[in-house]
Amino acid sequence: MMDKLYLIARIADTRVALRSRSIHSVVAVGAPVEVPAAPPHVAGLFALRSRVFTLIDPHVVVGLAPVPAVAGQRVVVVDVAEHGYALLADAIEDVCFIDAPEARVTGKLLPGWARVAEAMIEHEGQSLLVVDPAHFITLPALKAA
Amino acid sequence: MDDLLTDFLAETAEILAEAGGALVAWEADPADRARLDAIFRLVHTIKGSSSFLALPRVTALSHAAEDALDQVRRGNRAANAELVTGVLGIVDRLSQLCGLLGQAGVEPPGDDGDVIAALAADGEAPEAPETTAEGGEIQLRREDDFAIDAQGWRTIRVPLPLLDSVMTGVTDIVLARNEFARMLRETGADPSLIASFDRLSDSIAGMRQSVSQMRMQRIDKLFAPLPRIVRDLAQDLGKKIRFATSGGEVELDREMMENIRDPLIHIVRNAIDHGIEKLDDRVAAGKDITASISVSARQSGNQIEIEVRDDGRGLSPDALVQKAIAARLLPAADARALTPREKLDLIFRPGFSTASKITAISGRGVGMDIVKANVEKIGGVVDLRNDEGRGLAVVLRVPMTLTIISGLMVRAAGQYFAIPRGSVREILLETNDSVRIERVGGGELVTVRGEPFPLLRLETVLGRERDPGDDVEDRALVLVRPGQGQSYALSVAAIHDHEELVIKPAAPMIMATGLYAGTTLPDNGRPVLLLDVQGILAAAAIDASEAGRGMDRAAEADASAAAERGAAQLLLFRDVGGRTRGVRLSVIERVEEVPALALFESAGRIQVQIGDDIFPVHAARLPEDHGALKLLRLYDGQMVLCYPIEAVIDIVRLPDMSQPAAAPGLIAGVVLIGGEPVEIVDPFWLMEQYAPGLTAAPAARQPVCRLADDRDGWGDNFLAPILRSAGYRVVSESSGEAADVLLCLTGDGTCAHDDDDVPVIRLRASAAPIGPDDDTVYRYDRGALLDALRRRTGGDRP
Numbered sequence: 001m002m003d004k005l006y007l008i009a010r011i012a013d014t015r016v017a018l019r020s021r022s023i024h025s026v027v028a029v030g031a032p033v034e035v036p037a038a039p040p041h042v043a044g045l046f047a048l049r050s051r052v053f054t055l056i057d058p059h060v061v062v063g064l065a066p067v068p069a070v071a072g073q074r075v076v077v078v079d080v081a082e083h084g085y086a087l088l089a090d091a092i093e094d095v096c097f098i099d100a101p102e103a104r105v106t107g108k109l110l111p112g113w114a115r116v117a118e119a120m121i122e123h124e125g126q127s128l129l130v131v132d133p134a135h136f137i138t139l140p141a142l143k144a145a
Numbered sequence: 146m147d148d149l150l151t152d153f154l155a156e157t158a159e160i161l162a163e164a165g166g167a168l169v170a171w172e173a174d175p176a177d178r179a180r181l182d183a184i185f186r187l188v189h190t191i192k193g194s195s196s197f198l199a200l201p202r203v204t205a206l207s208h209a210a211e212d213a214l215d216q217v218r219r220g221n222r223a224a225n226a227e228l229v230t231g232v233l234g235i236v237d238r239l240s241q242l243c244g245l246l247g248q249a250g251v252e253p254p255g256d257d258g259d260v261i262a263a264l265a266a267d268g269e270a271p272e273a274p275e276t277t278a279e280g281g282e283i284q285l286r287r288e289d290d291f292a293i294d295a296q297g298w299r300t301i302r303v304p305l306p307l308l309d310s311v312m313t314g315v316t317d318i319v320l321a322r323n324e325f326a327r328m329l330r331e332t333g334a335d336p337s338l339i340a341s342f343d344r345l346s347d348s349i350a351g352m353r354q355s356v357s358q359m360r361m362q363r364i365d366k367l368f369a370p371l372p373r374i375v376r377d378l379a380q381d382l383g384k385k386i387r388f389a390t391s392g393g394e395v396e397l398d399r400e401m402m403e404n405i406r407d408p409l410i411h412i413v414r415n416a417i418d419h420g421i422e423k424l425d426d427r428v429a430a431g432k433d434i435t436a437s438i439s440v441s442a443r444q445s446g447n448q449i450e451i452e453v454r455d456d457g458r459g460l461s462p463d464a465l466v467q468k469a470i471a472a473r474l475l476p477a478a479d480a481r482a483l484t485p486r487e488k489l490d491l492i493f494r495p496g497f498s499t500a501s502k503i504t505a506i507s508g509r510g511v512g513m514d515i516v517k518a519n520v521e522k523i524g525g526v527v528d529l530r531n532d533e534g535r536g537l538a539v540v541l542r543v544p545m546t547l548t549i550i551s552g553l554m555v556r557a558a559g560q561y562f563a564i565p566r567g568s569v570r571e572i573l574l575e576t577n578d579s580v581r582i583e584r585v586g587g588g589e590l591v592t593v594r595g596e597p598f599p600l601l602r603l604e605t606v607l608g609r610e611r612d613p614g615d616d617v618e619d620r621a622l623v624l625v626r627p628g629q630g631q632s633y634a635l636s637v638a639a640i641h642d643h644e645e646l647v648i649k650p651a652a653p654m655i656m657a658t659g660l661y662a663g664t665t666l667p668d669n670g671r672p673v674l675l676l677d678v679q680g681i682l683a684a685a686a687i688d689a690s691e692a693g694r695g696m697d698r699a700a701e702a703d704a705s706a707a708a709e710r711g712a713a714q715l716l717l718f719r720d721v722g723g724r725t726r727g728v729r730l731s732v733i734e735r736v737e738e739v740p741a742l743a744l745f746e747s748a749g750r751i752q753v754q755i756g757d758d759i760f761p762v763h764a765a766r767l768p769e770d771h772g773a774l775k776l777l778r779l780y781d782g783q784m785v786l787c788y789p790i791e792a793v794i795d796i797v798r799l800p801d802m803s804q805p806a807a808a809p810g811l812i813a814g815v816v817l818i819g820g821e822p823v824e825i826v827d828p829f830w831l832m833e834q835y836a837p838g839l840t841a842a843p844a845a846r847q848p849v850c851r852l853a854d855d856r857d858g859w860g861d862n863f864l865a866p867i868l869r870s871a872g873y874r875v876v877s878e879s880s881g882e883a884a885d886v887l888l889c890l891t892g893d894g895t896c897a898h899d900d901d902d903v904p905v906i907r908l909r910a911s912a913a914p915i916g917p918d919d920d921t922v923y924r925y926d927r928g929a930l931l932d933a934l935r936r937r938t939g940g941d942r943p
Contacts, residue, residue, distance in 0.1 A: 045651075
């Protein structure tokens, strides 16, 4: 059953579905602390119950201009390789079961999205990209260089 | 899986690792009775617990090993390489079995007849039985073994996740307390409320301290598997290697331990495979055929230094360059510009492997680059001390704990950063009179009391603008010493305060900037980045080495800089009598806290047991209360002496001696520190008081005494302990080892061993000499005996 549970959110100006098992939690971020000299998609650090999380701006990952975080903004918390990250979400819409099967991505996506999208899924008459939050953590090599 | 089984597996895995190392050490010195007893006990423990859990294969295997070892203890079987290989075979099989047990939960069926037979078979080979007629004594020892087993109940096993969750919990409590404290301050609560809050606060601080201590483990756990690795690898490669470890009692956070386990094993493997030459090459180089590898740990400040030293061929910088060019890691044109240091550092390049062909041992894609990356990940440093042709030492310097360090909080570009307190040398305001800042050729340098330092502005390093809200008056210089012989000045907008910080590694992409060593959550609950003072240096690409600085300065400035560097530091402490005293910091190995019960009186002296070692204590009598006791551990390179104190007060620069003591004694003199007189303890005098009775002679230099004709065991029981405590190594008559002196114990002064080149001392049983030409020594005349030994072995022994 858990396999069918998805979080629907607006990330980087796009409605996407995130598989619920890849997500730790959804929380509101306090005022983040900047990390000077860090890669551009690192939006800062924030603390949650004595853990420090690295805030990621998905806009930068898909190739858009950075959008600064505001206090109280909701973030999707994920654990990747024993480090805690939080993806800045424009909006969190819903958590729901989607019975439709995941389908192969059809159509040509922008390069930024092509890297993070794993599949597509039909939900309430709309096609959503299924993205793996772990893909947002690293920037493509050419950008990091 | 059942809890009992889980406990058994955890305990057995630990015992097996320890037994492997102990067996190898014992093989090297089969006369080491204590070692044999220890191994026997380990195997016995496994047998005991496995029979309780009904694991027939484990029981049978451990029984076979126990039996074989017992035969040796009884002197019915000789200790030799076959026996050790046999027992190691059993240890391996046990490890395999435990692995399967851990997965399946039940003991898999199978036959261990092969390894058991291998062990039994060579026992029947006609080995010369060692000695006889000691059965009664061995029986007694067996009872001791069980007494020691019972001590096991004084500790309990706790699953690591539980320990970690306690740690996280305590960190949460600390953060909540800080938040609460801030709210109390802001609302102006009444004093009685604040007083009880302070009490709560103190107990939380104490608890945090204990929790971080719970995570500390002795580093010998890390060393335990090494002897086995060395032995197996040396055998495979046909090399002879003497392996030694020291400093096993140094403690390290268990998380750090996990992180350096693989790098350490890799470095040791490298040393055996690449560092140590083949036997022929060693002979050709005029070296001892038996190579030596030593691993030692040492604590300095809040860092642990682990050194792996071998006496092999060392690294050849030019060969490294050739290899790097051949492997296309380095364009030939760049190679010429490299300094010798940079040439050595080539081995840390990814894709570099020093062996001319990849071997099965160390060339498995895991190179020194991974070692370096792993060590750096936890805030450590890898250093090479190369002596081409004579050996290489690889030094790992890692922080003692990842969890809590003392940090200096500074502000720059409108946000806070932490600097590890351990690398801060001095803090000065930029407006200070003794500070002169100059711009030279686009760079900045600062001269502090005549000593020049390169100056870095933290904002520039981080690529930020200065915060317009900063007050110029607040700007401060932090003199940082990131490593030995390096220093620079870091200019920050303001100094905030000192805090005990809980450090966590930052996300990899943040660590990859090279500027940060981790993140931390200080009292205000907002994350703060810990600066990597070494990394900042690399990012700024400046040369921070102290050598050669200020060459054209006035001689006076030079002298003052030299004095600065040469000035010794003094540890101020309150001794048990309540007096303030000081002792040079460099003679202190560490400060130890032990329960008062660890002190005991023996042979008219107070001694203390720390771990498996016993050290003398400078005290006239045992402490009366039964609390904890702080001991300064003084170390002179050979022996350790503990000096009880009440509390450490401070570390200060040692002023010039103002009032030397009239006569040599415990107090070398009195100095004024902050206007108060402080007595300076004379470590030379102290060590001298305790040195003679000690057996701290380094193993390699001990002359060897062979006891001959020891028919009734008098030599072994009465004489050998005296000789050992006088710094000799004692071997039995049947040992093949070359001796420096032969002691004949026939009683009537005749000796059948005259034909050797070895000097002979004959002992007689009667007090009076038999005739005027009698050169024998009365066996209870300790002075004459030691005197004779000294003369025969070259006179350099006590």
